[in-house]
Structures are given as structure tokens and as C-alpha cells.
Amino acid sequence: MQAPQDTKPRWERRKDARPQELLAAALEQFVERGYAATRLEDVARRAGVSKGTLYLYFANKEELFKAVVRDNIVATIGEAEQDAATFDGPSGELLGALLMKWWEEICATPLGGITKLMLAEGNNFPELAQFYNDEVVARGSSLFTRVLTRGIERGEFRPVDPVVMTQVLIAPVIMLMMWTHSFMPTCDMPQIPPQEFMDVFIATTLRGLKADTP
């Protein structure tokens, strides 16, 4: 008896997988070489297809890049928004979980390379920078801001300015990511153990945020 999900002929299953294969290849190539230096032919070869095939799925280099960001980073932000919306427990726990999710699912993976790439090349590709700012930076920041506001309103956090506090939360993580992820491999830089850093950072931050209890 045949499994119901396998009734399609093989090439059709292949077709459905194509975009994912291309996005995976593109992610690797972008992270390895940067945006400008990535040649679409290399992305295609990496996915085992020809140059032209890429254009069946993505209109151009920019759209390919955006798709990579959407399919990975934006999707993760969406999950995090879901998590936050449905979470019932204490705000500190939520905040810690979000920071950890960000670290583990983005910063500590090859996706961290995308952030590095935007830092390095964003200036030269204003439309990409705009896109990244809107879809990632603004949306991610505002999620943290909302969680902070929630904690303050529920009396769990001290009444800090949630926008400024968001920046204070974000900065060390991005730095750690640059440090861990993207340092020149040839450079003998000091290793910072990321897990410990994040643990200490989150613990410290939550302690600092905790509202005074009389």
C-alpha cells in the first residue's frame, strides 16, 4: 500500500522541493560570500540546477535574498510573535525565552550571517536595507517592546522606557553574534562561550528589570 503523500510522480515532488533547495543554497552562498559577491550561477550550481532555473522561482537577486530572509528570519519572528501572544506566564520568563529563541534559532545558526551581511553591505543596497529594517529590525524590536510593556503593566518589571530598554536588550546579542559567528576565521580572537554569555546576560537583565517588591 502506498503512502498517500507519495502519489505524485517523482519530478513533481522534486518541483515542490525546488524553492526550498534554492533558498537553502542561496542562504549558504550569501552567508559565505556576501550579497554583492554572490553569483546567482553559483547559487544555482549549489542547488544542482542551471542559472535559468533560479529565475523560474525568483524574479531576481534581490527577490531571492528577500525570500531567504522571509523564509527564515521573518518566519522565526512570526513564531515568536505567536509564542508571545499566547503565553500566559510571567513576563520575565517570556522575555528570556524570546531572547534565547533569537539566539539559538538565528544568531547561532548560519542565519546569523545574514545579519552580518546586512551590517556590512546594507549601505550599498538601500532597498534591501529598507526591507530588512521593516521586516526584521522593526518587527523584532517591537516584539521586545511589547513584552517589556506587558511586564511593566503587570507590575513584573520596573517602569523603564520600553523602547530604550529594547535597544539595551538587542545590542549585546548582536555583538555576541558578530563575535561568535562572523569573525575572520584567520584571526585568533578570544573565544567567548556563547551559551554562558547568554545565560549570564539573560539572568542579569531579568534581575535588573524585576520590579521592587515591598
Next chain:
Amino acid sequence: MQAPQDTKPRWERRKDARPQELLAAALEQFVERGYAATRLEDVARRAGVSKGTLYLYFANKEELFKAVVRDNIVATIGEAEQDAATFDGPSGELLGALLMKWWEEICATPLGGITKLMLAEGNNFPELAQFYNDEVVARGSSLFTRVLTRGIERGEFRPVDPVVMTQVLIAPVIMLMMWTHSFMPTCDMPQIPPQEFMDVFIATTLRGLKADTP
């Protein structure tokens, strides 16, 4: 009476100044646009010369970049090595001075952009990365390591591992530099006052390093 260093007629002094003007223009352009995206024509225009003139002084783009690094960062490291070699006073004072020099003359100037650039694009230009590692990272690190060793040998510092300690010294400065250079242009990060940060950092570090006095 003529200053002894100015015996040449003016237009010849101008000629001698050419390389410096080119290096200055190149530095600005590299910092603004990154290595890959910098067009030599823009460098030339910025220096007020033709593209061809650039090639009279620098064999190619890579050599131009190396020259920028040498003329600025490596030169500063050389001075620092001189300072260290001729300094007679306490090692803590020397160490603090070196950190401060690094901050003030490199990190806090446009040269900081070169470090950011190497972090971002080093992967794509292995030969540049190698050069930067050899001429800047290794040489700078080893200077700090020697000063630490000096301090330990003279009984001024606790007997820490000087190589590891070097990395501990370097990391916060680079982080502060990335921070200050506002590496995420779209992100309005809170300002960290660099001077205070450095003061506190140096003071803390030196206190931590100080050998126990019975």
C-alpha cells in the same frame, strides 16, 4: 629662515603629498562603501586625480587597501611598540596608555571603519584577511601579550596567562568600537559614552591585574 624639512619647492612637496592624499581618499571611500563596493574611480575622483594616477602609486586595489592599513593602523601599532620598548614606568600605566591610544587613534576615528570592514568582508578576500591578521591582529595582540608578560615578570601583575588575558583585553574594545561606529545604521541604538566606558574598563582591568601586595 627656512624650516629644514621644507627645502623643496612647493610643487614638489605637493608631489610628495600625492600618496597621502590618495590614501586619505581611499580610507574614506573604503569606510563609506566597504572594500568590494569601492570603485577606484571614486577614490581617484575624491583625491582629485585621474584613475591612472592611482596606479602610479599602488599596483592594484588590494595594494591600495594594504597601504591604507599600513599607513594608518600598522603605523600606529609601530608607534605603540616604540612606546612600549622605551617605557620605563609601571606596566599598569603602560597597559592603560596603550589601550587608550588604540581607542583614541584607531577605534574612535574613521579607521574603526576598517576593522568593521574586515569583520564584514574579510571572508571574501582571504589574502586581505591574512594580511590584516599578520600585520594588525597578530602584531597588536603580541604587543599586549608582551606588556602583560613584562608586568608579570616585574611582579606588578598577577601571574595570569598573558595570551588569554590579551584576548580579554581586546574583546570589549572591539565591541565598543562596533557599537560606536553604529554598525547597524537602521537601528537607533542607545549611545554608550565611549570615554567613560574606556575609563571604567581600564581602571577595572588594571585593578584586577594588580599583583597582591603582602
Next chain:
Amino acid sequence: MQAPQDTKPRWERRKDARPQELLAAALEQFVERGYAATRLEDVARRAGVSKGTLYLYFANKEELFKAVVRDNIVATIGEAEQDAATFDGPSGELLGALLMKWWEEICATPLGGITKLMLAEGNNFPELAQFYNDEVVARGSSLFTRVLTRGIERGEFRPVDPVVMTQVLIAPVIMLMMWTHSFMPTCDMPQIPPQEFMDVFIATTLRGLKADTP
């Protein structure tokens, strides 16, 4: 009771209609965009089939274009040849009918766009130009020439040179066609009423051709 030409089941009739649908779509696309700028994918989409299907019926773009010309213009010329061959009446009547048929079935329909296209792009596609010249221009011209000869031989027309006279017949019709098809879209040209033009033109021409009757 079934019509005798409709004995096939419906889906099969549909199948037979395929080439016609494709030719119709191709005609529209060629007229709208010109030969070079017509993309076969657009033709296919317009006909509601896939690009591959096009190649089941036509070997390539050029053959598709030729088929459009054959199926429409050449077919009409064939009919006209039949008409002329079987016509028994006065040559003037025949000539007028042929001119009118040409105008009404070709020039005044979208097929006029094909003529415009050949005028405009023929130079760039010598093989198409050759084909068009052989199948349309030469064949059409020779039909008029034969009718003129017939009229002269039967003593109905003055003894003009039938080849030159053919050219005199053709020119105004093509001009009117170019005019009617508004070949300069940006230019709001005054409308020439084509029916009146053709009526006057044919009447005048026939009067001019009529042999002197003693």
C-alpha cells in the same frame, strides 16, 4: 440528427481546434507586440496552453509565424485565386471584388497588423521576408496581374502594362491600411473613412482602366 462533420466526440473536436486557437493567439500577440518582441510563452498563455504544447504543433517561432500568415493571408489569396479562376463575368467587376476582398478580409482586420509588422521588421528576419514575399506579395501581385491581363485580352481594359498597373493598384490600398491601423500611436491622425476611400478608389481605377468603346 448529427451534422456529418461533427461525428467526433466533443473533446476530440476540441483537440482539432487546438492549432486554430494557437494561431489566433499568435496572431493577436504578433500584431500587438511585433515579431521579435513576441514571447512564445505569452502566445501559449493567451491560448490557455503550456509553452511546450506550442511545440507539438509548430516547430519554432518562425514556423508559427509562417503558419499564421498561411492560415490567414495565404488562405485568403487562395480563395481569391479560386474566385478569379471560376469567375465568368466582366473583368472590371472581378477586379473590384478582389480589391474589396483584400481590403475587407485582410487590411481592415487585425491581419493588417501582419503587413505592418513585415514592413517594420522584415529587414531583421530575411527568411521571413523571403517567405512573405513569395507567398503573399508575389502571389497576390500575380493574381492582380492575371486579372488585368484577362481584361486586356478580353478587350475590357485599355492595353496598359499589367505589371506596372498592378503596382499602381496595390500602393493606395497599403497606404490606406497603414493609415487605418494608426501606425503612429502617439500621433492623432485625422481619420480617413476607409469604405469611402475604397469605393472612390475602385470606381476611379475601373473608369481609368476601361477600354475605349467606339
Next chain:
Amino acid sequence: MQAPQDTKPRWERRKDARPQELLAAALEQFVERGYAATRLEDVARRAGVSKGTLYLYFANKEELFKAVVRDNIVATIGEAEQDAATFDGPSGELLGALLMKWWEEICATPLGGITKLMLAEGNNFPELAQFYNDEVVARGSSLFTRVLTRGIERGEFRPVDPVVMTQVLIAPVIMLMMWTHSFMPTCDMPQIPPQEFMDVFIATTLRGLKADTP
């Protein structure tokens, strides 16, 4: 003794001539092959330079085409505007001279191919069509309209609608141009002797325009 206009070194004189050489090559190529089918490399080769050189003088294909139009057609229109502005004689004479100038300097030269090209491909390149309409069609038409108005105001012409009359003037010339210039060379079309056509056309038109004298 050296001629004063030849003091420049040879390559510099060459440089000054470059744009003209490129424009001439581009004109030929555009007229021969149409806009879309013209490859910039062929234009370059025709001018005896490399592809890249073209881009030193013209930003892209579109600008090259515009430059061809400006340098030839628009320039001629400018001259005609001058002629018209400074002309003192009877309006009929002026009008006839303008029509003849148009015919001789544009329609009867390779520049006529540019008009054909716009007719054929204008639809596919809206920006070029816009440019051509603004710089050529509108400007040329308005010149004729002004001359007609001048004649009417001076009582030389009957009080026709000058805008409509402009179109009536333009149409036959464009048709003649299409006929003379751009017919498929393989087609045995009747030759219309252009000079005679223009003479008759102008004479007829001026007679028709002449104001009734009591």
C-alpha cells in the same frame, strides 16, 4: 607652420570625434536592425571600439538612441524652427521649404529609418516613445501649426483649423517615407518617385491652402 586647429595631440582629436563616430555607427545599426535587435557590441565594433568604450560616452542603450535622435532629428527641427522664426517672406513659401527640408534631410536619408523604427517598436519601449513624441512629433507638429497660423493671420491661407491641417500635411510625407525608404527590399513594390511626389504634394497643398482673393 602648424594649422592652429591641429595643435592637439592626435589621440585627443580622436577623442573629440568619438561621440560622433559612435552616433554614426549607432544610427546605421539601429536603422539596419531595429532598436531591440541592435547589439551595443555591434555598434561599438562598427565604430572600431570596444563595448566598454560606448559606455564612456553614453550611459546605456536608451541614452544612445536618444542621442542619435537628438543629434540628428531634433537638431534638424531646431534649424527649421530657426528658419521659420527668421523668415520674412510669404507663408506658402515657408511651408513648402519646411516640408522639403523635412523630406530631404530626414525622410530621404537613413534617418527615415528611425521613424520607421519608432513606428515598429515604439509600443515595446514606452519611455522611448514618450521621448520621441515629445522631442520630435510634438515639436515638429507644433512648428507646422505655427506656420499655418502665421499664414492664416497674415491672410495668406484660408482659415482652416491649423492643428488638423498639420496632420493632413504630415501624413502623406510619412507614408511616402515608409514607402520609399523602408519597404522590405525583397518585395517588388512599385517605385514611387519621391521627388515628383513631394513636388506635386506641396504644390497641391499650397494651392488648396491659398486664401481666396476677391
Next chain:
DNA sequence: AATGAATGAGTTTTCATTCAT
């Protein structure tokens, strides 16, 4: 020393054509 015109290899993108299913 200085110029800047010239080059051509390299990259993105398009589209007629093929072919496995």
C-alpha cells in the same frame, strides 16, 4: 608624473527550445 581613453572579463537577466513525466 599624469592623464583619461580604452579594454574585456565577469555578472545579471531573458527567452526560445528541449524533454522527462
Next chain:
DNA sequence: AATGAATGAAAACTCATTCAT
């Protein structure tokens, strides 16, 4: 018969590098 995914040749455009003057 029909599909539509895949291909790759071709063309526009960029820019590091060369070289005649």
C-alpha cells in the same frame, strides 16, 4: 497529447586594469 521544469546561449552593463600620449 500535454505539461511545465529545465536549459544555456545571448545581450546589457560594470569596473579593475592598461597604455598611448
